[in-house]
Amino acid sequence: MTWEWWEPGWSAERFALRQAYADPDRKSADGNYVYSDEDAVAxxxxxxxxxxxxIFLTARARNGGIPDADAMEKFIVAYRDEFLRSDPCADQ
Structure with a gap:
């Protein structure tokens, strides 16, 4: 897991492809997160x-992890929800 501040206007998909070097093949209906068998970005x-x-959150499951898109989706949604509880935007 990593997170970082980033310039405005980027979608989760664009950040995943260009900055996180992930290759998501699925995305949420609202576009707030994208994921694949091994990566997720919110x-x-x-x-x-x-x-x-x-803020962009990146999760990876590699090097011996079992590829599982459903698990990556559940993880990034739960992590984002918990991350939001800490009011991260106030820390800028």
């Missing part, structure tokens, strides 16, 4: 609260 939109940057 966005936390701090710019919607007037901040200058957004």
């Amino acid at each position: 966005v936390v939109r701090c710019t919607e609260r007037g901040e200058r940057r957004d």
Whole structure:
């Protein structure tokens, strides 16, 4: 798991492909997260609260992990929900 501040306007899919070097083949209906058998990326939109940057969360299951897209989706959704509880946008 990693997270980082990033410039506004990027989608989870664009960040996954260009910055996280992930190759998601599935995405949520709202576009807040994308995932595959081994990777997942979610966005936390701090710019919607007037901040200058957004936060991107990246999860990877590699090097001996068992590829499982359903597990990656459940994990990134649960992690994003818990991450939001800490009010991360206030830390900018």
